[in-house]
Amino acid sequence: MAIDIYKINPEFRDIMPQEIIDLEEKATWAQNQDKPRGIKELPQSKELLEEHSLCAGCPEAAALRYVLSALPKPEETIIVNSTGCTSLMFPHIALHTVHSLFGNQNAVATGIKRVLDWRFPDTEKDVVVLAGDGATVDIGLDYTLQSFFRQENITTICFDNEVYANTGGQESGATPKGQVFKMAPTGKKFDKVPMWKLATTSGCHYSINMTASAPKAVAKAVREAILVAREIGPTFLNIYTPCILEIGLSANEGLGEMKEQDKDRFESYKYISPEAEEFLAKCKEEGRL
Amino acid sequence: MSKITDMTDTHNWSGQRLVTADELLFEAPREKHFMTGSEVLKEAVKRCTVDASVSYPITPQSEAAHLIGELWAEGYVGTYFRGENEFGVMSEVAGCAMAGARTITTTSGPGTLRAMENFAQWSGTRIPCQLILMARGINSPLTIQPDNLEVSYMLETGCQIWYAENVQELFDMSIAAFVVAEKPDVHVPIITVVDGFFVSHTREAVMLPADDIALFPYEPYKSPLPPIDSETPPGRFLRDPFVMKSNYISYATHASWQFEIRSAVERSRPYAEHFLDGLVHTTGSEDAEIAFVTCGTASHQAKEAERELMKLGIKSKVIKLRTIRPFPEEELITALEGVKHIFVPEFNVVGWLEKEVKKALYKKTEADIVGGPRVAGGMSMPAEAIIKEVMEKINPGKGA
Ligand SMILES: Cc1ncc(C[n+]2csc(CCOP(=O)(O)OP(=O)(O)O)c2C)c(N)n1
Ligand code: SF4
Numbered sequence: 001m002a003i004d005i006y007k008i009n010p011e012f013r014d015i016m017p018q019e020i021i022d023l024e025e026k027a028t029w030a031q032n033q034d035k036p037r038g039i040k041e042l043p044q045s046k047e048l049l050e051e052h053s054l055c056a057g058c059p060e061a062a063a064l065r066y067v068l069s070a071l072p073k074p075e076e077t078i079i080v081n082s083t084g085c086t087s088l089m090f091p092h093i094a095l096h097t098v099h100s101l102f103g104n105q106n107a108v109a110t111g112i113k114r115v116l117d118w119r120f121p122d123t124e125k126d127v128v129v130l131a132g133d134g135a136t137v138d139i140g141l142d143y144t145l146q147s148f149f150r151q152e153n154i155t156t157i158c159f160d161n162e163v164y165a166n167t168g169g170q171e172s173g174a175t176p177k178g179q180v181f182k183m184a185p186t187g188k189k190f191d192k193v194p195m196w197k198l199a200t201t202s203g204c205h206y207s208i209n210m211t212a213s214a215p216k217a218v219a220k221a222v223r224e225a226i227l228v229a230r231e232i233g234p235t236f237l238n239i240y241t242p243c244i245l246e247i248g249l250s251a252n253e254g255l256g257e258m259k260e261q262d263k264d265r266f267e268s269y270k271y272i273s274p275e276a277e278e279f280l281a282k283c284k285e286e287g288r289l
Numbered sequence: 290m291s292k293i294t295d296m297t298d299t300h301n302w303s304g305q306r307l308v309t310a311d312e313l314l315f316e317a318p319r320e321k322h323f324m325t326g327s328e329v330l331k332e333a334v335k336r337c338t339v340d341a342s343v344s345y346p347i348t349p350q351s352e353a354a355h356l357i358g359e360l361w362a363e364g365y366v367g368t369y370f371r372g373e374n375e376f377g378v379m380s381e382v383a384g385c386a387m388a389g390a391r392t393i394t395t396t397s398g399p400g401t402l403r404a405m406e407n408f409a410q411w412s413g414t415r416i417p418c419q420l421i422l423m424a425r426g427i428n429s430p431l432t433i434q435p436d437n438l439e440v441s442y443m444l445e446t447g448c449q450i451w452y453a454e455n456v457q458e459l460f461d462m463s464i465a466a467f468v469v470a471e472k473p474d475v476h477v478p479i480i481t482v483v484d485g486f487f488v489s490h491t492r493e494a495v496m497l498p499a500d501d502i503a504l505f506p507y508e509p510y511k512s513p514l515p516p517i518d519s520e521t522p523p524g525r526f527l528r529d530p531f532v533m534k535s536n537y538i539s540y541a542t543h544a545s546w547q548f549e550i551r552s553a554v555e556r557s558r559p560y561a562e563h564f565l566d567g568l569v570h571t572t573g574s575e576d577a578e579i580a581f582v583t584c585g586t587a588s589h590q591a592k593e594a595e596r597e598l599m600k601l602g603i604k605s606k607v608i609k610l611r612t613i614r615p616f617p618e619e620e621l622i623t624a625l626e627g628v629k630h631i632f633v634p635e636f637n638v639v640g641w642l643e644k645e646v647k648k649a650l651y652k653k654t655e656a657d658i659v660g661g662p663r664v665a666g667g668m669s670m671p672a673e674a675i676i677k678e679v680m681e682k683i684n685p686g687k688g689a
């Protein structure tokens with residue numbers, strides 16, 4: 001794909017907000033095609049507009065920026081997302097993204113990936129799914145797991161805020177047991193679904209449970225997961241991005257909440273299959289990581 | 290397995306010579322075969338340079354879906370796999386078509402309803418994929434014969450809807466469907482319907498062109514929306530600040546887009562007229578005062594009734610609708626000139642075709658419209674039932 005992935009029509013350029021011009025000029029896209037990209041470039045670059053429509057301080061916005069900075073080949077990457085707060089960010093980035101329905105993200109991604117492999121046999125095109133926990137663990141669980149079973153070459157990232165945020169705070173499968181939320185008026189009745197473990201047993205070659213508190217760690221996991229998905233098979237990242245609105249925190253408290261949970265419920269879980277391990281070691285040797 | 294890189298300017302990846310739709314549909318010599326609807330669908334797909342197909346089993350169409358799989362194994366179809374369920378399959382079809390593939394799938398009543406949310410999403414994203422819908426009963430108790438109720442649910446999804454009567458029409462229509470759906474000024478998905486079981490499972494004589502020719506491939510860069518393949522800058526679809534965040538923008542965007550989809554379906558008329566040789570086919574006596582307005586296998590039964598009525602000295606005609614979306618209103622009105630009684634025999638209990646016909650003819654005809662007979666699925670429609678309906682109308686109290 002051309003490096004000109006995002007071009008403003010010259011006739012509209014003089015009425016464009018500076019932010020959008022920055023997105024065209026300062027996205028990190030192809031600047032470092034041979035070297036790994038990463039969060040170190042974020043201060044100078046532009047991946048996501050500040051004027052997105054998430055709540056101020058929502059950790060999902062920061063986490064998406066880390067994800068975008070770590071894509072190995074953004075100009076050849078397609079992100080498939082789902083209905084929810086996450087989908088509100090996608091109009092504000094300069095990448096091919098697909099919003100289809102609520103929960104069918106892994107099925108749509110399967111179709112896209114299979115066709116891109118058919119149409120472009122000599123180009124590596126990455127397909128990444130990014131959706132909330134409601135979309136991944138509840139309504140879309142079937143499609144998520146089946147794409148793992150079928151060994152689709154896609155990376156699935158769940159922004160786990162432990163709630164249906166976009167519809168105003170209902171319990172999801174990822175909500176911890178006992179939590180009172182709308183539709184769980186006496187507290188949630190069953191344990192948080194350990195999606196990262198399901199991913200491991202369902203065929204993922206790389207599965208992680210983490211928070212978005214450490215940008216470098218998120219970026220590393222994203223990069224590794226995408227490379228493994230490209231070469232070996234499905235990969236999964238569960239990233240805690242708390243909904244500060246629904247748990248009653250203010251805009252500057254998201255990071256603290258994630259750090260707190262790092263030590264507790266989101267103590268790191270990481271599974272790498274032997275083939276993936278071997279492949280990642282090779283990538284490291286070749287300077288791809 | 291085939292490779293897309295084996296494609297040349299003159300031949301597709303499986304070595305078939307590339308021809309225009311006109312050559313394939315009208316000019317190439319044909320030979321007689323004896324086949325079921327499922328088998329003939331395989332033959333149609335074989336001649337369409339299809340990039341992708343996703344399948345899920347269901348009766349009555351399961352044979353068709355697996356026969357497309359055989360085609361893939363033989364190297365005629367680019368990519369093929371079995372999805373997890375119909376909602377998954379229709380989502381996978383969406384992904385395949387968004388990524389720039391000529392894509393086909395097939396299902397039946399229950400699968401259609403399970404996947405329902407996808408069809409409006411298909412038209413909303415303007416993908417030109419094709420669903421072959423082999424209609425089958427959906428109400429309990431279970432039946433694999435058509436009550437074609439699911440077609441009624443599909444009518445307002447924004448997709449084009451065509452209806453084939455028999456095995457021959459299924460072959461020709463499913464080829465023409467790709468061609469029309471992919472026209473840049475149309476570019477909306479198409480649902481090609483047949484009555485399952487009667488068409489999918491019955492063997493009929495069918496005229497087929499040779500299988501060493503096939504349609505030119507789909508050209509995704511003629512799409513009104515850029516394909517999702519990272520080869521061109523992303524389109525503006527859903528790229529502006531999320532439309533839902535402003536009621537006014539949301540209204541303006543959503544409404545104008547929905548009207549645009551429906552306009553695109555309207556723009557398909559001249560193409561459909563050419564490739565289907567007219568949106569309606571009329572048989573019987575031109576000067577008849579009795580007309581049957583039908584689609585699918587009800588047309589076949591109505592033609593039988595027309596022949597029986599003729600023996601009794603009663604002239605009638607059968608106006609078979611081949612497209613339901615767009616609805617061939619003008620053609621229908623023309624075909625109904627001089628008609629006094631209109632009958633709409635249907636395979637479903639709700640009478641969706643009667644509603645369509647009445648809506649189109651409101652204040653445009655003096656004739657009275659009888660919504661019947663209806664067999665409500667689970668059986669064929671006996672010509673006697675149609676004749677009885679006519680006799681009770683024109684010869685009240687005396688019956689057939
Ligand atoms: C079939 C269907 N059911 C319900 C909804 C309503 N809906 C929209 S967003 C959403 C919640 C999304 O939750 P999650 O995936 O956890 O993402 P979050 O908003 O928390 O980021 C729901 C239920 C829908 N759009 N479609
Ligand atoms: S509702 Fe919650 S998840 Fe959604 S944007 Fe606001 S803080 Fe973020």
